[in-house]
Amino acid sequence: MSVPTAFFPRQEELNTKMAWGDWSGWFSVPVYADFHDIEYSAIREAAAVIDISPLYKYEIRGTDARQLLDRVMTRDMTKLRVDRVFYSPWCDEEGKVLDDGTIARLDDTTYRVTAADPSYRWFVLNATGLDVEIDDISDRTAALALQGRLSREVLQDATGADWTDLRYFGRRATEIGGVRVDVTRTGYTGDRGYELWMPADQALAVWDRIFDVGGAYGIYPVGIAAMDVARVEAGLILIEAEYTSARHAVAPEQQYSPYELGFEQLVDLGKATDFTGRRALRAEHASGGPERRLVGLELDWLGIERMFAKHDQAPAISPFVHRAPVPVYKEGKQVGRATSITWGTTIKTMVGFGSVDRAHAKPGTRLSVEWSVEGERGNVAATVVPLPFLDLDRKRL
DSSP, X not given: OOBOOTTHHHHXXXXXXXXXXXXXXXXXXXXXXSOSHHHHHHHXXXXXXXXOTTSEEEEEXXXXXXXXXXXXXXXXXXXXXXXXXXXXXXXXXTSOEEEXXXXXXXXXXXXXXXXXXXXXXXXXXXXXXXXXXXXXXXXXEEEEEEESTTHHHHHHHHHTSOOTTOOTTBEEEEEETTEEEEEESOXXXXXXXXXXXXXXXXXXXXXXXXXXXXXXXXXXXXXXXXXXXXXXXXXXXXXXXXXXXXXXXXXXXXXXXXXXXXXXXXXXXXXXXXXXXXXXXXXXXXXXXXXXXXXEEEEOHHHHHHHHHTTTOOOOOOXXXXXSXXXXXXXXEXXXXXXXXXXXXXXXXXXXXXXXXXXXXXXXXXXXXXXXXXXXXEEEEEEEEOSOSOOOGGGTO
C-alpha cells in the first residue's frame, strides 16, 4: 500500500484529478491537472517543483566512508571534493549495473547517496572491516526538485542569497522558510535546476516558501509524466526502462554493464581501489567493449503518418513516454530494442533510446522500429543520433 510523502497535504490540494501513482511505495502524482503540457512548459520556460522524496537516501559517515564508496562506485571517489556531487553507477561482481545515483560530499567524512532501488544491504556487505556508519535516511529526508529556466530566481528570492556562483554539480547549505535545507545543483530534467534536501517533518514550510515567491515566476507543481518527457529529451536513462537492475534480472540479456549504457566516462578502471566489478569490466574493455550499445533513435514522422493513413486515421500518438521495449530492425533482422519512446515537445520529433548491436550504433545508421496501429504491426524508419537529444547550455550555467 502506498503512503504519503511529507508534501502530500499540498499535493492533495493541487491534484485536481485525484489520480495517484506509486513510486517505491509512496504516493506520486502522474499529472496535476487535465494534461501535462502546462507542467512540461513550466520546466522549460518558468519554474517547476517535483516531489522526489521517494528516492532512497543514505548518509554514509566515518573515517572510512570514502573508502567504502570507492569500493562500490565505478568512479574514483578520491576526486570528489567537499561540496561537490558525483553521478555514478555501481555494479555487482560480474560488472553488471545494480543502480545509479548521486553522491554528495557533505564534509570530510560524510556523504549522501541517492538510489532508485534499496541499496542499504549492498553498502553494508561492502563495508566489512571499515570504520563507517551507514544510515538509511529515506523516511526522514524529504526532497524537492526545483527545475526550470527561472529556478535560480525562485531560489534566490526564497533564500535572500545569490546562487549564480553555485556551479553544476555543486552543493551548499541554506535556509528556506526557517528550515535548514541542503541544495545541490542537480536534476533529472536536462534544464537549469536544483534539488533541495530537508527534514521531512519541516518540509511543508519549505514548499510554502518556494510557492510564495515562485508565483512571480510562473511556478507550477510537476508530476512524473512531464518529468519523464523532459528526461528523455535530455538523454537521461531510467532504471527498469532502459536497463534492469542486476539485482532483478532473470535472464542474461537483462543484465547491463556500464559500457552498454553509455557510462564509459563514469568508469575509472585505473583508480587505486579495487572496486566491485572491476575485473569483469577490465576484461570487457580489453575485448573492445560490449556487443550492444545505448544510442539515440530519431523516428521518421512520415513513416508514422503512413502507418495511421493505412487505417484512414490521422496520426494519434500518445503524449506520454512509452517505456515498454519494442524491437529494432536492420533490413528485416532484429538488432536490438527501443525504449522510452516519446514526442519531444521542445525538439519537435519522435525519439527514444535504442539498445542495439555494436555494428549498428554509429550515428547516421538507418534502422527501423516496430510500430502498431489498430493491432497491425509495421516498421517505422529510424536514424541513430547522438545523445542527448536536447542539450541546453543553461543547465550548466
